Each structure stands twice: as C-alpha cells, then as structure tokens.
Amino acid sequence: MIRPFGWNEFLIIVMAAQWTIALSAIAFAGGGIGGLLIALARVSEVRPLRLAALGFIRVFQGTPLLMQLFLVFFGMNIFGLAINPWIAATMALTLHASAFLGEIWRGCIEAVPSGQREAATALGLKYYNRMRYIVLPQAARIAVAPTVGFLVQLVKGTSLAAIIGFTELTRQGQIINNATFSPFMVFGTVAAIYFILCWPLSLLARRMELKFSRATQR
Amino acid sequence: AQTVEDIKSAGTVKIGMLVDFPPFGIMNENNQPDGYDADVAKLLAKEWGVEAQIVPVTGPNRIPYLQSNQVDLLVASLGITEERAKSVDFSEPYAGISIGVFGAEDVEVTKPEDLSGKTIGVARASTQDTAVTKIAPQDATIQRFDDDASAVQALLSGQVELIGVSNVVAAQIEEAAPGRFNQKLELSQQVQGIAVRKGSDELLEAVNAFLEKVKADGQLSAIHEKWLGTPLPNFVAEGK
Amino acid sequence: MYEFNFAPVFASFDQLLLGAWLTIRLSCAAMLLGLIVSIICAWGKTAGPSLIRFVINAYIEIIRNTPFLVQIFFIFFGLPSLGLRLSPNSAALLALVVNFGAYGTEIIRAGIESIQKGQVEAGIALGLSKLQIFRYIIMKPALRTVYPSLTSQFIYLMLTSSVVSVISADDLAAAGNDLQSATFASFEVYIVITLMYLALSIGFSAVFAAIEKMAFKYPLSR
C-alpha cells in the first residue's frame, strides 16, 4: 500500500507550489491596496480614522492567521453567507497582509523628514499632491526592503490556507507523506521549494536595503 | 434540511473525503483522490445519477466542513461515536477497522494498566484518540499529532513508545519497518459511517437505502476487496 | 442555521487556561533566549571574522526562507536520529529560539548599524576596546531604536507558537484542538482561542511598553 517516494511524487509536490504562488500573489495584491489605505489612515489628521486603523492593526496582528482563515471561511458559511475558499483566502490574507503592510508603511511614511511635508505645504500643494509627489515616492524607497521581507513571510504563511482546503505546498507534502511514509524526503523537498521561492526575494530585499543605505549616506 | 432532490437538481453531490488516510483516502499517482472512500463516494453519486465532486478535508476540519455547508456528505472514514453523533448524523456503517495499540517488539504491554508511565502517540481528533484516552491510566502521556503519518513518524523516531492506530496503518508500519513493531492491545472494532448534517433525515434515509443496496449486491464488498484485500467484514455488513 | 453552544467550551475552560499558560511560558522563554542568540549573532555578523559571518548568514537565510512547520518537524523528528531526543515542549522551545534568532539577528544588526559612526569614534578616541564599545555604547541605543520591530517580532513569535501543536506540545492551540476533538464545537473553540490569543498579544504589548518605559528612560531630544 505504501508507495515509494519517486519522481512522480516529487513532481506532485513541485506542482503544488503553483497554489502557494497564486495565494501569495492574491495576498500581496490585496494587502498592497489595503495596507496603503491603513497606512494613510494611520498617519491621517482625523483622529477617529487613526484609531480605527490602529484597532484594525491590533486585531489582525494580534491573532494567528490560522484562526483568521478558519473563522472567515467557516464562520461566513455558518452565517449563511456561502463563500468559496478563494474568496475566503483572499479576504483573510488581505486582512492579515493589510495590517502588517499598513504598519510597515506607516513607519516608512513617518520616516520621511517632516520638513519635506512642510516644504510642500508651503509651496501650496494640497494633501493629495503632497502624498502623491513628495511623501509616498520617498517612503516607497525606504519601504521596498521591509516590504519584500514581509512578502517572504507571507509566502510561507499561505501554507495555513490548507485549513480551508487549499492543497498548497505544505499540505501536499503532508498528503504525500501519508502515502509514502518518507518524511525526510518529503519535507526536505518542501523546504527546498520554499527556499527556492523565498531566497531570491530575500536577496532582493537585501540588495534594496544596501542600495538605499548607500543612497542616503551621501 | 437538504434533500436528495436538492442534490439531484443541482447535478452534483459534494463529498468530503480524507486524502491522507490510506488506503481509505489517498491521492493517487495522478494526484487524484482515490481509495476506498473515493470509490464509495463515486458509487453513491452514480446511484443517484449525479456527479461526485470530491472535496479533500482533513481530520480536524472535516466536521466544520460539513457543518458550514461546504460539503453535502462526509465519506471520510469518520468513526461512529457518541460524541460525534451529537454534531452530525451517521448512516449505517460502510466500513470498519479495528484499532489497537502498537509498539516496539520489546515493550511489555498486555493490558491497559501496563500503559502506565508510557507515552502513546495518536492522531488528534481520531477514533483512536478517543479510544486510547478512554483506557489509558492517569500517568500515561498521550501525544496528539495532526495525522497518522506524524504519529507513526513519532514511533519510528522513538519520540513515543507506543501509538494507537488502525490495523490498516499498522500494516503499513510493518511494510516500512518489518518485524520491529507488533500489536499490544486491541482496543475496539470501529465502524465508520457516512455523515450528514444534523436533521437531514430524508437525506440520511437515502444514504442508508444506498448502503443497503450495495451491501446486498456485493458492490461494496468488491471495493473492500480491491483496497483492503478482504471482503467486507461481518461487523460492518451487519450494522452497528 | 448553526446554533452556537459555548457551554462545553467554558466547561473545559481550565484546560484552555493551562494551554495559554504554556504558550506564555514558551513565548517568554523563547523571547529571552532568542534575544540572546540574536545579540550574539548580530555582534558576530557586524564585527566577526568572515567565516563566522558566513555561518551566521547561512543560518539566517535557511531559517528565514523555510516555513516554521518544516523546521519544527526536523527538530522533533530529525534530531533523535542524531541521538538528541527532546520532549515536545523542549523541541518547541528550541525551534522557536532557532527561528526567532534568525529574525532577531537581522533586526538587531539594523539597530547596530543605525548607531552613528561618531558614537563609535568617540569610544575609540577615549581608548575603549571593541567589546567595551559594543557593550557600553552601542547596545542600549541600538536596542532602543529597533525596540518596536523587536517587540512586534516577539508578538509574531507568540502567534507562531500556535504551530507547535503539530508536534503535540500542549500550548493554547493544542488545548483548543484537543477540546475541539472532544466536543466537536469547532467554531466555539476557535472563536474563544482566537480571543485568547488577542488578549495575550495585547497583554504582551502592554508588558513591552512597560519594559520600554523602564529600560529606555533616557530622553532622545529636548
């Protein structure tokens, strides 16, 4: 009944990486938009908006992603809102990533010297133009490295989507492991694939960080 | 509550099934759900003239899947127990396994009291979890893993001395490590049922009717023969 | 429509509290040990010889680019084949420390690098040794600059610890899973433990804020 861990099993695991990639892409797109809104709300001059954003961040940074996925998916359904796993995953990962990116980007926005904002204000530029042309472009340069760093965490975090039925990399590994009983081969392969997906991102993040610190040293 | 008519008019029946529980549920070489449960599920769908949409579930989340309407039925090696019967409604048995405590040749265990001071691995939320928890003395340590494979791995790597598993998994341990482990205790014969949401009486009746039919005409037995090498055991065929 | 029934969850609430207690102890121990590992590695990475830097870099890259689940798996099931058998709880602790160390090192390194060169030069000019400069001049301000990132990584560690239930450590998530398998009241259990995690992270944040007030009371600007 046990089948050996062979080329076929290896390929099945490799193929599962597509779901990991797809989930990461969704999370990142959703989190990118949500995170920007949260970050802007966090630095806004409107107090209720700031507080709401802070509450949002507290809740979604303060609970495990696993629980968020579970409650969004099964919870919505028992309340009679039939949602499919893709929508649930999109929602949960977006909320999760928005909270983290929002917090990262808030820091980057605040790291832009206040004199920049003042100079823009003194020139008569209004909120939208100040953000669009002065603050965000400078914040973006600082943000690249930590953002890519978070993307790496997110790629790995998508493995938790297994709980709502996604057979992504980690889950596929468990399934194959149950059929082959070769845990070291299986999880070694899984680890290697994650490494291949994440390492280039990490390298990129570090290159960006270096480039940035050199640019600011001058 | 859902009825067979609903399912027939939808044209598909969504069936939750384990895919990490060989030989009942596996992913085959083509990465498709397969195994005893899969064949039963397909047979059921054929009987009702609808398409079977198989949804892979895991041990811990299979009941939430059913409760939250993600699937219509579970053909997920779900052992019929009293506690579970509070959450779902069970059909007549469609399969059965016997559960035992296994361990290394040289570990001396002949009766439940001998488990005293030992560590026993089980798959969390499984029938064997319930059974071992019931008989183990206070000072035995029960370690709960996410699935049978992890429990088996814990046994093989020496992290636990004993594990509670089904005879089917035990056969696989024998394949993986011939002669090192044997059965210490037989805990229970566990029958497994097809589960529906609570209160879906009409649907449950239809499932039972189907089971009666395939038990009678030998189709179920043939599937059992195919996956487990023996005909359907009597304790299953005769009901609870 | 599903009917919520929290009674069985609250009947076994002490079990959850016990799990939460282990989560707290596990997290605190992992934070402390992880911080020490991070400081040592960060020092090695900024000032050590190239071989040590290489080893530390390899460690960081491997850990940061593979899932925690796989790491804990190798520690629990893999180490016995090297003759090191750890209980689930100590394996969980080791895995958390190893995992945190990789992130913490990078955070603290950033803190060290944020210290202005003039501070180090002032130390050199006063005749202090490299180690004295690190210990007395760099460390505290560096920790202060990165304290926010460090604490959010700590919270992340606490949440990550929910994964250790896979090797049957009995933390809050494991207690929740056990309770769920006993009662099958999945939603109720998940809702309750999610709230408990939220309470834990809010509690930890409060503790961190208090520590910050005590440890870094020197003013930054007028």
Add this chain to the structure above:
Amino acid sequence: MADTHAHTSKADVRGASGPAVTMEGVNKWYAEFHALKDINLSVDRGERIVICGPSGSGKSTLIRCINQLEMIQKGRIVVDDHDLTAGGKNVDIVRQETGMVFQSFNLFPHMTVLENCTLAPMKVRGISKAEAEATAMQFLERVRIPEQAEKYPAQLSGGQQQRVAIARALCMNPKIMLFDEPTSALDPEMVKEVLDTMIDLANEGMTMLCVTHEMGFARQVADRVIFMDRGEIVEVGAPEDFFNNPQHERTRNFLGQIS
C-alpha cells in the same frame, strides 16, 4: 526705499491695498507652552524685516504662522488682504502667495533641481510643463545655477541647494518671501553666495521676513530689525538704531553674545 522694481513679480499690480502682513494680538501655545505672546506686527508691501533673538524665542514659530504651517489659538493674521483666521480658501491662497525657505533646505531629494522648481507651479497653478520649465530656468539663472538644472539635490553643495530652494519658492511668483535661518546650516564659505542672492532679491523690492543671525545682512538690507525673546517682540527698530543704540537690556545682552 527703492520702489522701481526690476523684478518681474506682479506683486505691485494685483491691486491689493493694505499692508502685506498684519498680526494682531497673536498668541500661540504648544500644548502648555506659550510660544507666542500677544504679537502685534504690520509689514508693509516691499518692506524687509529681519528677525533675531535667542534660540527658542519663537522666531520660527512666528514666521511659520504667516503661511499657517502652525495654527494660532488667539488673535488675527491677515496676509495680502486675506484673513487667515477666517479660514476657508484663504489659507490655500496665502500659501500660494508666500514663498518659504528653510534652514535645512528641504529640497525634494527624489526630484531634479528643475523638477523641484516646476512641481508646484504645475500642480497648484496648473501651468503647462513647458511654461513652468521656462520660468524655472529664468529663476535658476537669477540664483546663478542654471547649469545644475538636471542634477539631484544630493549632488549639490549646501549653498547651491539653498539657492535652489530660493528659486523654487520664487517660481510660485510669491508676493512675500519668508526665510528661516537660510544660512545657518551652511559651511562658512557658502554663506556669502546665499546672502548675495537674498540681497539681490531685497534690492528688487520683494517683501521679505527673514530670521537670521547674519547681522551684516541685517544692516545692509533690513528696513526694520525685530528682536524676540521668550515669545515676545522685545524691540523693533531701524538697523542703525537697533545695533548702535539698543533700548532694552535683553537686546544688548544678545547683541553682545553673537558678535
């Protein structure tokens, strides 16, 4: 004072009538801290004012209130006949009609010199890119660095950066220029080039309020010198009187320290 402006600014033809800036009973608090105490000041069109005083005396706060980088809690500020305290669109209008130069330049590091100078005219005034660039080049020539137009701020010396900052403010065609210690972040050799630019500007009749410790500059161009201490205007006078015959003890102390 010179009323024949070589300057192309339309400050004098836009048909405004009152003083350029009027401050009446202005009070400002930072939380508990009383930063400006009952400030009364009227600045005529074309007048050049130099503000000095010890650190923390409220000089920056004063001129930052004029373009509402800081809000006041009490009193009234009217700039070019627009009452700031009345709110509404007045604040936007006043910001467009005042140019500000900061101690730390505050050039936008991710934009070239030319982009720094054209951004606001294009986005605020809606001027076409070509026109904005033409104007910008004209002002860059005025501050004598047209050849740096394509460089980024970080590639320039401090003095050059500050001159770009002046050109950037001028590109909005302001009626009033505010300077907050424009030379104090500069190396000594670069101070002169920036002061020269400011002297040119003063000679062209621009209304200017300038916080500075460069007393040579004050003597040369100021119509009035204002001395502030602890949030108050302590003394106001023409440069000759102010330097040669200060009325107040505190002024004398201060002048003794910085010379």
Add this chain to the structure above:
Amino acid sequence: MADTHAHTSKADVRGASGPAVTMEGVNKWYAEFHALKDINLSVDRGERIVICGPSGSGKSTLIRCINQLEMIQKGRIVVDDHDLTAGGKNVDIVRQETGMVFQSFNLFPHMTVLENCTLAPMKVRGISKAEAEATAMQFLERVRIPEQAEKYPAQLSGGQQQRVAIARALCMNPKIMLFDEPTSALDPEMVKEVLDTMIDLANEGMTMLCVTHEMGFARQVADRVIFMDRGEIVEVGAPEDFFNNPQHERTRNFLGQIS
C-alpha cells in the same frame, strides 16, 4: 607662552622629551582619493595650533590621523614619543593620551553627563567609581556645569553638551587635545561659552590642535595657524602674520570669504 600651568595634568612630569606630535611625509588615500599629501608638521608640547581651510581640504582627516581614527598609507606619525606607524600597543596608549572633541559632540545619549565622563576612566584606566566620579565632578566644574551632572545629554543645550564633551575628554587626563570644529554645530549664542572654555584650557598650557573657523579664537590663543587646501598644508604662520599678511593667493581668497 605661559609655562606655569595651573592645570593638574601630569603632561609635563611624565618625563617625555620630543615634540608632542610629529608628522613626517604623511600621505592618506580614501580609495583613489588623495586626502592628505605629504604632510610635515611638528607640534611642541604646550603648543596651540589652529587649522583652517575650505571644506574637504583634509582638516578633519589630518587630526583624526593623530589618534588613528584614520590610518595613513605612507609616512610616519609620532605622538608623545610613541611611533604610531610601528603599531603594537602604541595605538592604544596614544588614544588614551589624546582627548578628542567632535563637531557633533558625540555624547552617549543613554548615559547621564556623569556616566559619560566616568565610563572611560573606569573601563580603560580601571579607576574606581568613586574616584572617577570625583575627577569628573572636578572637570565639570572646570567647564562650569557641575549642576548638570545627573542630566542626560538630550536635556542640555548644544553649548552645554559640547562642554560636557570637553570635560569627558579631560577626565582621561590627556596630554594632547584634538578639536574638530567644536563650535560649528552650535547656535551663535552658545559659541562663546564653548570658546571661553577652550581659551581657559589653552591658558593652562594644554597642547591643542584645533580645527575651527573662529578666527577670533585663533588670534587670541593660537601659537600657529595652519591653512590647508586640497590635502596640503599651504601656509603656516603666527596669527598676526597669517591674518594680516597671508603669503598665498589661496589663503587670501579663503580669508576673504569667511570674514
């Protein structure tokens, strides 16, 4: 110059003989960039040297070579009879015997003023805490801020911070003091208090090398003024000659700019 030292330093009794600092054919490159070109300089014990010159001319680099904050690639530096180029423990000894004051103070922000002053004596010289604190208080009195001993640097004004930095250096009982533009990060009113402290120190006979643009200070205390440009020493002279009758074109240009 005054050889009767009120100063408690033991600089004069430790039985050294040669000049305080000797630089012979010193050359320094930053990668390709030739920052110091063939520097020859000998500083006597008790001598006060002021170094000036345009930005980037190598002034900081020169004095930073003396306590080996920068390494040189060619030439020889001897400080207090210890040959730095010979390596070994000499570098450590020289760093203990030279005190340095930076433009940006570089006080340790997480330590009180007193802790700033006692750290090095305790850790480097192994002096007891009580003794280190007594010495520190003595020097804090010398720079006239004993009452600030328990404050943190961020709670002090710039001038006070710089005086703490001077006291901190003095606590190591150095034979030579190096100053790198000690007043250029200060507000104008605070410059004087720091210069006064330095003048006191000079009057007590401390060997000093000071990079500064404060020409008043140079006139008052310098034995010699050195003008550097593009990595070279262009002109050396007694203050009267240097200011009234500079020999070189470049010196004249420079003096014209900064006055």
